[in-house]
Amino acid sequence: MIAKIRYWLGAAETVPTLAIAWALVFVVPFRWTARWFGGAVAPSMQMAMSERRIANARYVARRLQRVAAHMPWRTTCLVRAIAGALMLKRRGIPSTIRFGVNRADGGLSAHAWLLVGDTIVLGGEIAPEYQPLADMGDKS
Numbered sequence: 001m002i003a004k005i006r007y008w009l010g011a012a013e014t015v016p017t018l019a020i021a022w023a024l025v026f027v028v029p030f031r032w033t034a035r036w037f038g039g040a041v042a043p044s045m046q047m048a049m050s051e052r053r054i055a056n057a058r059y060v061a062r063r064l065q066r067v068a069a070h071m072p073w074r075t076t077c078l079v080r081a082i083a084g085a086l087m088l089k090r091r092g093i094p095s096t097i098r099f100g101v102n103r104a105d106g107g108l109s110a111h112a113w114l115l116v117g118d119t120i121v122l123g124g125e126i127a128p129e130y131q132p133l134a135d136m137g138d139k140s
Helices: 002-026 030-036 051-068 077-090
Strands: 096-104 107-116 119-122 131-137
Touching: 002 030, 002 051, 002 077, 051 077, 051 107, 051 119, 077 096, 077 107, 077 119
Parallel strands: none
Antiparallel strands: 096 107, 096 131, 107 119
């Protein structure tokens, strides 16, 4: 019973945060979103974070992935990364959204993933295939 209550309380936070992140990606001009997160800068090395913060961030990321899969709208990697950054910021955990590109088969594709310190907590499944281009968010 307690587990179900925790799940629904978590979903009550995650669903509106995903909606806000979707609006920040698809409605609000990106320059405004970037400014809100501190602007985009060249990728840099991140400081190490405590294991407790990383564990909390991974928990948030897993919940975000589960809920995002059931949303009635498309939740891209950037929407999920922004939602994750917002949820971690609320918990006092600094995070960085990293943007990368990949040239494959004559085309260009982009990906965004979320870092806490130097640890990828969201979107890391395919991140190694992408060349980091810029960071946005906390530089802690």
